[in-house]
Amino acid sequence: MKTNLKAVLTGTHTLSGNEAFIEGAFAAGCRFLAAYPIMPAIETIERYLKRSAEVGATFIQMEDEISALAAVIGASWTGKKSMTVTSGPGFSNMMEHLGLGVMLETPCVIVDVQQSGPSLGIPTRAGQGDMMQARWGSHGDYEVITLSPSSPQEMFDFTIKAFNFSEKYRTPVIIMSDEYVAHKKEKVIIPRADEIKITPRRYFKGQKDKYLPFKRDKDFVPRMVDIGDGYKFHVTGLTHDDKGYPIMLEECQEYNVHPILWKIRNDTEKIIEFQEIGTKDAEIVIVYYGATSGAASKAIKQARDLGIKVGSLKLDTVWPFPDKKITELAEKVKAFVVPEINYGQIVSEVERCSYGNANVVFVSHGENGIDNTEDIVSAIKLALNEEKIKKGIIEYQSQTGRV
Amino acid sequence: MEPLRKTEKDIHPMDDLLRMDRIPHIWCPGCGIGTAVTAFAAGLAKAEIDLTKTCIVSGIGCTGRVAGYVKLDSFHTTHGRAIAFATGIQVANPDLKVIVFSGDGDLISIGGNHFIHAARRNINMLVICVNNFIYAMTGGQVAPTTPLATYATTSPFGCVEPPFNIPYLADSSGAVYVARWTALHVRRLTNSIAEALKKPGFSVIEVISPCAMYYSRINRLGDGLDMMKFYHDNTEIRHGEDTKNLDIGFQTKIIVGKFVDRERPTYMDSYNKWLSGTKKD
Numbered sequence: 001m002k003t004n005l006k007a008v009l010t011g012t013h014t015l016s017g018n019e020a021f022i023e024g025a026f027a028a029g030c031r032f033l034a035a036y037p038i039m040p041a042i043e044t045i046e047r048y049l050k051r052s053a054e055v056g057a058t059f060i061q062m063e064d065e066i067s068a069l070a071a072v073i074g075a076s077w078t079g080k081k082s083m084t085v086t087s088g089p090g091f092s093n094m095m096e097h098l099g100l101g102v103m104l105e106t107p108c109v110i111v112d113v114q115q116s117g118p119s120l121g122i123p124t125r126a127g128q129g130d131m132m133q134a135r136w137g138s139h140g141d142y143e144v145i146t147l148s149p150s151s152p153q154e155m156f157d158f159t160i161k162a163f164n165f166s167e168k169y170r171t172p173v174i175i176m177s178d179e180y181v182a183h184k185k186e187k188v189i190i191p192r193a194d195e196i197k198i199t200p201r202r203y204f205k206g207q208k209d210k211y212l213p214f215k216r217d218k219d220f221v222p223r224m225v226d227i228g229d230g231y232k233f234h235v236t237g238l239t240h241d242d243k244g245y246p247i248m249l250e251e252c253q254e255y256n257v258h259p260i261l262w263k264i265r266n267d268t269e270k271i272i273e274f275q276e277i278g279t280k281d282a283e284i285v286i287v288y289y290g291a292t293s294g295a296a297s298k299a300i301k302q303a304r305d306l307g308i309k310v311g312s313l314k315l316d317t318v319w320p321f322p323d324k325k326i327t328e329l330a331e332k333v334k335a336f337v338v339p340e341i342n343y344g345q346i347v348s349e350v351e352r353c354s355y356g357n358a359n360v361v362f363v364s365h366g367e368n369g370i371d372n373t374e375d376i377v378s379a380i381k382l383a384l385n386e387e388k389i390k391k392g393i394i395e396y397q398s399q400t401g402r403v
Numbered sequence: 404m405e406p407l408r409k410t411e412k413d414i415h416p417m418d419d420l421l422r423m424d425r426i427p428h429i430w431c432p433g434c435g436i437g438t439a440v441t442a443f444a445a446g447l448a449k450a451e452i453d454l455t456k457t458c459i460v461s462g463i464g465c466t467g468r469v470a471g472y473v474k475l476d477s478f479h480t481t482h483g484r485a486i487a488f489a490t491g492i493q494v495a496n497p498d499l500k501v502i503v504f505s506g507d508g509d510l511i512s513i514g515g516n517h518f519i520h521a522a523r524r525n526i527n528m529l530v531i532c533v534n535n536f537i538y539a540m541t542g543g544q545v546a547p548t549t550p551l552a553t554y555a556t557t558s559p560f561g562c563v564e565p566p567f568n569i570p571y572l573a574d575s576s577g578a579v580y581v582a583r584w585t586a587l588h589v590r591r592l593t594n595s596i597a598e599a600l601k602k603p604g605f606s607v608i609e610v611i612s613p614c615a616m617y618y619s620r621i622n623r624l625g626d627g628l629d630m631m632k633f634y635h636d637n638t639e640i641r642h643g644e645d646t647k648n649l650d651i652g653f654q655t656k657i658i659v660g661k662f663v664d665r666e667r668p669t670y671m672d673s674y675n676k677w678l679s680g681t682k683k684d
């Protein structure tokens with residue numbers, strides 16, 4: 001691929017998370033966006049259009065989010081790296097084609113700028129209520145790589161990672177942003193184009209009549225071709241064989257779907273990234289991701305100042321979940337404290353992976369705002385004073401201003 | 404036993420255009436979809452377009468299976484979303500000619516919103532809609548095209564909803580080419596497909612087609628052949644007819660022909676105009 005220098009805005013810029021996402025996408029080689037307007041994701045489309053002419057990227061505003069993701073999957077098969085962006089209500093609409101993207105094994109990136117829910121919720125308020133939906137929202141069995149940035153810089157970096165994963169594993173990748181990260185403005189450093197690692201699409205290069213769109217390579221990932229290259233291939237969302245022809249048999253379900261999961265499960269160690277600090281001698285470990293990162297870091301500092309041995313695990317990849325890491329830590333620490341801007345989602349994963357070896361205290365930021373350091377510190381103290389291991393999740397009852 | 408050698412006679416003239424490794428197909432005897440596919444293949448050959456740069460997208464249904472039998476880059480997608488999927492393909496690579504081949508339920512009910520918006524935008528694609536007045540694949544339920552008073556499994560007392568007139572819907576939404584034929588009019592349908600394939604913009608060809616398995620059986624209309632006889636006796640060609648006048652009732656006369664053929668800038672024409680304007684600054 002020829003590098004378009006205008007696509008990579010090398011230098012230091014002050015950008016919002018939404019803007020940094022678009023710059024990350026252009027730097028990653030994305031050249032197609034289909035979307036339907038929604039708060040708090042709108043600025044992404046505006047930024048894209050401001051830059052699309054010089055970058056040589058195409059946009060279409062679709063009639064809804066169902067069609068937006070359908071168009072993205074179609075576009076991806078022309079060889080263009082493609083993406084869509086939305087928020088909760090639109091993310092719900094996209095579940096249908098998240099499944100199609102998985103089944104057609106089509107690289108693409110979906111960004112969910114989370115707001116409050118359910119339904120219309122508060123469109124201008126940050127939330128983390130779609131974390132489980134990303135993992136389980138589409139019907140049938142699937143695995144989906146999901147990244148969770150906590151700042152504009154991470155938004156830029158993770159977007160490039162998302163496109164790279166989508167090409168490497170031939171699968172949709174989701175970025176779970178939120179209103180806070182989307183609108184927060186910060187310094188973002190954009191490297192030189194030649195310093196950015198790009199995973200190119202992996203193409204089949206054989207004879208025209210020998211292409212099998214779902215024939216797996218050693219890494220479980222089949223190779224792609226572009227529409228118009230003369231392969232005359234067929235793909236279907238029905239359970240299919242290597243040729244992409246529908247086969248309505250149990251054996252084929254196993255043959256087709258199991259490897260779609262395994263191509264990701266097999267590589268979880270390579271996919272999962274987290275930032276682990278001070279867990280060596282920790283009694284308590286805070287597990288957090290995305291927008292709660294600010295409050296969590298402050299709380300950790302305050303607790304350390306009080307002499308409490310607190311470590312932290314910030315999840316950059318949320319799905320696949322770092323099961324092994326949590327299980328390992330559970331055997332060493334007294335408790336986990338998990339703050340989320342929802343009423344308990346990722347915390348149940350932490351509890352699942354703890355196997356009853358550590359207490360799990362949940363701090364809901366459902367009502368008390370993103371910067372609620374105080375509750376996290378109190379929850380750390382509560383966790384510390386808890387002598388016995390309790391079954392299930394211990395829900396921290398907020399002392400601050402709950403209505 | 405030694406397999407019989409293939410002779411010149413055994414090679415079907417459409418071998419190049421169909422996926423012969425998938426034959427036999429799933430359609431019932433007396434079904435009109437196969438005829439529509441034959442006309443399509445003939446239309447493709449007749450149009451002499453670059454087949455490498457041509458692709459086909461289907462939704463779900465008996466008609467939705469068409470993409471799986473045509474030897475082009477082909478996509479069998481989700482129910483109702485073929486047009487949206489095809490829009491992405493066309494806009495991402497405007498050099499491609501995209502055909503959407505699907506059923507009346509798929510395109511006009513669950514996909515109705517995509518249909519009118521693609522027409523409004525004038526996305527460069529040919530939509531071939533097989534209208535059998537029913538949801539066939541799921542066993543004969545009411546479709547948005549089922550004529551008033553017609554029986555279906557979900558209208559045991561006769562359909563109480565008025566149907567869409569597909570050419571009128573396409574016309575008023577902005578399609579640049581609109582035609583209707585029946586599965587009996589193979590030659591005219593072929594010509595229409597060949598013509599529409601060369602036309603830039605959103606083209607719609609409706610193919611009225613017998614569903615011998617459900618529509619005819621539930622309504623006691625005989626088999627596929629009886630339906631063809633009905634078309635023979637009850638269709639009238641009226642090119643240029645105002646699309647308002649193309650309603651279809653239960654076993655009423657069906658007006659066929661080419662109704663709309665006009666010019667309008669496509670989505671990509673307008674998009675590129677905007678783009679070149681931006682680049683000059």
Ligand SMILES: Cc1ncc(C[n+]2csc(CCOP(=O)(O)OP(=O)(O)O)c2C)c(N)n1
Binds near residue numbers: 506
């Ligand atoms: C989202 C969704 N809802 C419902 C269905 C079930 N379904 C499959 S085909 C079909 C109707 C197809 O009717 P039509 O497009 O007229 O095609 P035909 O079978 O008549 O050719 C329905 C409702 C589905 N596949 N997906």
Ligand code: SF4
Binds near residue numbers: 430431434613614615
């Ligand atoms: S059910 Fe009807 S439409 Fe479907 S293949 Fe049979 S005859 Fe054709």
Ligand SMILES: [Mg+2]
Binds near residue numbers: 538
């Ligand atoms: Mg039908």
